[in-house]
Amino acid sequence: MRVDLVDSLGSDLTVVNAARVSFNKHRDSWQDSDERLIKYLAEHGHWTPFGHPQMQFRISAPIFVARQLVKHQIGLVWNEVSRRYVDEEPAFYSPMPGYWRGKPENAKQGSSGLLDIPLAMEKRVAQTAIECKHLYQELLEMGIAPEQARMVLPLSMYTEWYWTGSLSAFARVCNLRLSSDAQEETQEIARQLAEHCAKLFPISWKYLVQYNEDKEE
Numbered sequence: 012m013r014v015d016l017v018d019s020l021g022s023d024l025t026v027v028n029a030a031r032v033s034f035n036k037h038r039d040s041w042q043d044s045d046e047r048l049i050k051y052l053a054e055h056g057h058w059t060p061f062g063h064p065q066m067q068f069r070i071s072a073p074i075f076v077a078r079q080l081v082k083h084q085i086g087l088v089w090n091e092v093s094r095r096y097v098d099e100e101p102a103f104y105s106p107m108p109g110y111w112r113g114k115p116e117n118a119k120q121g122s123s124g125l126l127d128i129p130l131a132m133e134k135r136v137a138q139t140a141i142e143c144k145h146l147y148q149e150l151l152e153m154g155i156a157p158e159q160a161r162m163v164l165p166l167s168m169y170t171e172w173y174w175t176g177s178l179s180a181f182a183r184v185c186n187l188r189l190s191s192d193a194q195e196e197t198q199e200i201a202r203q204l205a206e207h208c209a210k211l212f213p214i215s216w217k218y219l220v221q222y223n224e225d226k227e228e
Contacts, residue, residue: 012072013071014070015070019064020065022064022212023041023215024045026178026215029063031048045214049214054218066207066211068175068204069171069172070172071169071170071171073169074166074170075167076197077170078166080184086177086180088174088176091172092171094161095157097157103140104169109127122194140167140168143164143165178219182208184204185205188200189220
């Protein structure tokens with residue numbers, strides 16, 4: 012799984028100036044007092060100044076991960092590779108050997124600790140994906156439309172998408188998906204997003220990820 016930064020707009024100073032425009036003030040350079048303002052904005056839920064900086068990512072992840080993340084809509088735009096139009100050979104995700112997780116006993120979602128499964132079962136999982144790929148390719152060779160042939164491909168298939176949005180929106184994604192009860196594979200995407208965001212907006216990110224507690228499913 013991979014998160015690549017494509018483009019970005021703004022800086023921590025962008026947040027400061029967006030907040031101070033209410034008083035018709037503007038700064039061309041960062042001052043130490045600006046961190047106190049950013050901290051105040053984040054603590055008190057003033058999210059609009061954090062909506063002005065923007066980031067664009069290209070992300071590669073399995074479909075089952077993408078379908079969790081696409082639920083985040085506010086402040087974000089998503090454009091994804093479509094197998095209605097492309098038919099190159101698909102790639103598939105599988106946990107590393109020994110990294111299968113057990114079903115939790117008292118929860119409707121999530122997982123428990125690592126679970127040992129027979130090597131033969133891991134091989135069956137890999138073989139099933141290969142068989143799905145071969146069937147997909149056979150359907151295409153028969154002249155079946157890609158938009159129909161794709162239905163035999165499993166959720167483990169990798170997909171890619173452009174994800175563009177505001178600093179506040181990606182902070183919200185990471186606050187939710189870095190939680191210990193989030194699916195581990197989505198946590199991996201959130202960790203990579205957070206690394207990029209922290210480099211681009213170190214002051215804002217420090218306080219947004221601490222104080223943004225709004226939750227969604």
